[in-house]
Amino acid sequence: MATSALSLANETAAARMAPHNVEIERQLLGAILVNNETFYRVTDFLEPGHFFIEQHRSIYEKSAQLIRAGKIASPITVKTFFPAEAKIGEVPITQYLLRLAADATTIINAEDYGRTLMDLALRRSLISIGEDMVNVAYDSPIDQTPRHQIEEVERRLFSLAESGRFEGGFGSFSDALTLAIDMAAAAYERDGHLSGISTGLVDMDRQMGGLQPSDLVILAGRPAMGKTSLATNIAFNIAKAYRAEDQPDGTTKTIDGGIVGFFSLEMSSEQLATRILAEQSGVSSSKIRRGDIDEEQFARLAATAQEMRTLPLFIDQSGGLTIGQLAARARRLKRQRGLDVLVIDYLQLLQGSGKRSSDSRVQEITEITTGLKALAKELNVPVLALSQLSRQVEARDDKRPQLADLRESGSIEQDADMVMFVFREEYYLKSRMPKEGTEEFFEWQAQMDQVSGRAEVIIGKQRHGPTGTVNLQFDAEVTRFSSLAPDDHLPERLD
Structure with a gap:
């Protein structure tokens, strides 16, 4: 038959x-x-x-x-x-x-x-x-x-x-100027006066101007620095701020925030959702997993989960994706649901096309970063890709990351429009605690008080603006980053 x-x-x-x-x-x-x-x-x-x-x-x-x-x-x-x-x-x-x-x-x-x-x-x-x-x-x-x-x-x-696309070739400078003026007008009208999409972290936005369309942004750091936490914080903030309006031609235009696609190559979607739930509810994810919560905390979790259900945040938990598969899925998401920001956690877990078995890992990473930059331009969305750093950071006295620490390929630095590093002095200082009661301990305690609950986002490269360091608040219990309160806005200390 x-x-x-x-x-x-x-x-x-x-x-x-x-x-x-x-x-x-x-x-x-x-x-x-x-x-x-x-x-x-x-x-x-x-x-x-x-x-x-x-x-x-x-x-x-x-x-x-x-x-x-x-x-x-x-x-x-x-x-x-x-x-x-x-x-x-x-x-x-x-x-x-x-x-x-x-x-x-x-x-x-x-x-x-x-x-x-x-x-x-x-x-x-x-x-x-x-x-x-x-x-x-x-x-x-x-x-x-x-x-x-x-x-x-x-x-x-x-x-x-x-x-099958006809786009490409030369365009007039007049058209480019019109686009630039439109971008400036949109920045003027948008909350916070940003040309890009707000991360929800005021100090970072001030330094970056938001996440810019068609940019490849690399967020790098050593394990336990909080890369994934910062990425999930940013993804949630963008999705929560999403506002759109219908256009006369039947299409939908994003006014604020955005639709976020999150490729979680390391964690399952359930683990990622638990982490975001902990960040937003203020209940530790370890307590959520153990069921060690009281009635009030459970009510908070339920209310937060209900609020988060409608967020335009889409997670792909597939492991071992090639750059070609990731690009195809991102295109599909944009066509079916829309897409304003793409997050990839993390870059080293992606694979190249595998055309030649003799290709080294450096060549493979080069193919991946080139592909991600091309995808950002093609979809006209910012791509935020997380990256591991090499172990040479641990060998230095000052463990603040540098561009040279990017692992496996210089193409990461070359293809990226922006490179940011997450650094927490508290993590390294905690492991060097001297014996209690000694003079060294009191010096160590004073240093810990200064860096406790603080994180640095070091902007090592930025095509559109200055480099520098942004200080953020970090709540390790719920892995949440937030803007630091200015000193002149802090409440008076009670002696």
């Missing part, structure tokens, strides 16, 4: 001709051969493979090679690249090229014709993907699960979607 159904599907597909338009192909090729300037109207997006007739692909390709070499592409010059006895159908190549020139369209229509050919080629590719999907599903190879087939089809579809 399955075999007959497959045969019927193949016969039906064969009976229908794949989408194409030979006349447009002929007229566009003729226009290029008559006026080589026509080529520059379509070269940004039109490729030889977009032509349906194989010989037309060859003519377009050879014409392109001549024009790019600064030579004239005409029926006479192009024919020299074909065998003398070559024919297209029953027509000799020379005669066919002269007919193309005679059928030429005007240069005004060239771009429209080129886009029509590209649309037809995309339709043919869609048909090919659909046929392959049906055939593989019928064959059911042992080594290919349905989930694997779905991911492969998604990968091909997203690849096709990217190749």
Whole structure:
């Protein structure tokens, strides 16, 4: 039964001709051969493979090679690249090229014709993907699960979607100025006067101007410094502040905050939700897990959970993702739900494409950071990626991180628009406690009082502004970062 159904599907597909338009192909090729300037109207997006007739692909390709070499592409010059006895159908190549020139369209229509050919080629590719999907599903190879087939089809579809875009090339400086003024106007009107998306931490926003669209932001630190906690704090603050309004064209525009996609490669979604619940309710996550809470704390947890249910915060807990899989899922989220900020915890748990087994980890990290920066630009959202630091930090007396401490690849520093480090002196000082009652202990206690509950976010690189250090409050019990109260706003001390 399955075999007959497959045969019927193949016969039906064969009976229908794949989408194409030979006349447009002929007229566009003729226009290029008559006026080589026509080529520059379509070269940004039109490729030889977009032509349906194989010989037309060859003519377009050879014409392109001549024009790019600064030579004239005409029926006479192009024919020299074909065998003398070559024919297209029953027509000799020379005669066919002269007919193309005679059928030429005007240069005004060239771009429209080129886009029509590209649309037809995309339709043919869609048909090919659909046929392959049906055939593989019928064959059911042992080594290919349905989930694997779905991911492969998604990968091909997203690849096709990217190749089908017409954006790119040069734009006028006037258009760029308009975008800059629009950005400044939006910053003026937004709460806090930020050009980017607010992190919810006032001092960080003041230093950064918020998270900027299309930026790759690296948040790095040694284990136990609080990287994930800071990332979840920022993600929650952005999702909680989300406000949007419907546009006349039916789309939705984000006014404040944003829709957040969180790739949790290390923790499960349940662990991440527990951490955020602890941060926002003020109940320790360790107490939540042990059930060591009283009635009042449980009521607080329930109220906080109810408030958080509607937040536009989406978590992907899949481990071992490749950069290609992550990009495909981010695109899907943007198309289905919307996306304003992407968070990745953490960068070293991603994998490269695995094209060459001989690639070193440094090359793999380079591919990953380049891919993340390209994804940030493509989706026009800030990408906040967490990163581990090398152990050389621990060998120094001053353990504040530096750019040179970024682990495994200089490409992290190179591709990032901003690099931030989380540092807590309290963590290192606590492990060096001297014997109680000694003079050293009292000195240590005074130092602990100064750094207790404090964290530093060191901005080591920033394309859009100054570097420097932002001091934050850190509540270790619930792993929550918050802005420090200014000294002149602190309550009077009671002696």
